[in-house]
Amino acid sequence: DTAVSQTPKYLVTQMGNDKSIKCEQNLGHDTMYWYKQDSKKFLKIMFSYNNKELIINETVPNRFSPKSPDKAHLNLHINSLELGDSAVYFCASSLDGHSMARTFGSGTRLTVV
Amino acid sequence: GNSVTQMEGPVTLSEEAFLTINCTYTATGYPSLFWYVQYPGEGLQLLLKATKADDKGSNKGFEATYRKETTSFHLEKGSVQVSDSAVYFCALMNNAGNMLTFGGGTRLMVKP
Numbered sequence: 133d134t135a136v137s138q139t140p141k142y143l144v145t146q147m148g149n150d151k152s153i154k155c156e157q158n159l160g161h162d163t164m165y166w167y168k169q170d171s172k173k174f175l176k177i178m179f180s181y182n183n184k185e186l187i188i189n190e191t192v193p194n195r196f197s198p199k200s201p202d203k204a205h206l207n208l209h210i211n212s213l214e215l216g217d218s219a220v221y222f223c224a225s226s227l228d229g230h231s232m233a234r235t236f237g238s239g240t241r242l243t244v245v
Numbered sequence: 246g247n248s249v250t251q252m253e254g255p256v257t258l259s260e261e262a263f264l265t266i267n268c269t270y271t272a273t274g275y276p277s278l279f280w281y282v283q284y285p286g287e288g289l290q291l292l293l294k295a296t297k298a299d300d301k302g303s304n305k306g307f308e309a310t311y312r313k314e315t316t317s318f319h320l321e322k323g324s325v326q327v328s329d330s331a332v333y334f335c336a337l338m339n340n341a342g343n344m345l346t347f348g349g350g351t352r353l354m355v356k357p
């Protein structure tokens with residue numbers, strides 16, 4: 133069973149569209165994250181939610197909005213997509229906000245054309 | 246702020262060769278250090294970790310020692326296999342334990 137699953141795996145869309153990436157974890161973890169991996173393979177934290185509450189919100193455009201309906205899900209909505217949004221987005225979870233280990237999903241490759 | 250620097254790849258080795266991937270960090274206080282591995286088409290997996298100076302993390306034949314005096318956490322393996330081909334990320338956790346900072350990743354390619 134996949135511990136952290138995110139869908140879709142690949143997403144190709146046109147500029148200006150609105151899209152969502154879903155993430156679910158079945159580990160019973162309290163904290164979930166979204167990371168962006170750019171073309172140079174750098175991983176940058178975007179958001180962190182602990183038990184449905186936002187605890188980290190790095191400097192990302194307002195077009196990106198995370199939504200956590202429950203602590204097992206953290207979805208990423210992106211409005212008015214731009215070319216520069218093309219990247220691989222990783223969802224992750226940890227036992228709590230202080231846990232040292234992260235469990236990652238397999239990533240969603242977003243391509244904006 | 247905290248930062249992690251690791252050697253750029255790709256690193257190409259023959260099977261059974263010795264591997265070193267350098268990682269240095271900048272951080273305040275006493276961070277914890279990690280190596281994550283990303284196999285093709287998969288997410289990141291924790292490979293090993295060290296939580297204090299002079300600790301050695303080890304797993305699957307890989308080792309890394311937390312060197313506070315040189316602010317380094319170099320990854321080593323005595324004899325690599327083709328199945329070790331992946332991207333390796335060095336990372337550090339801040340004192341509060343709620344922020345994980347990654348390096349840029351190093352691609353390892355092992356040829357038979």
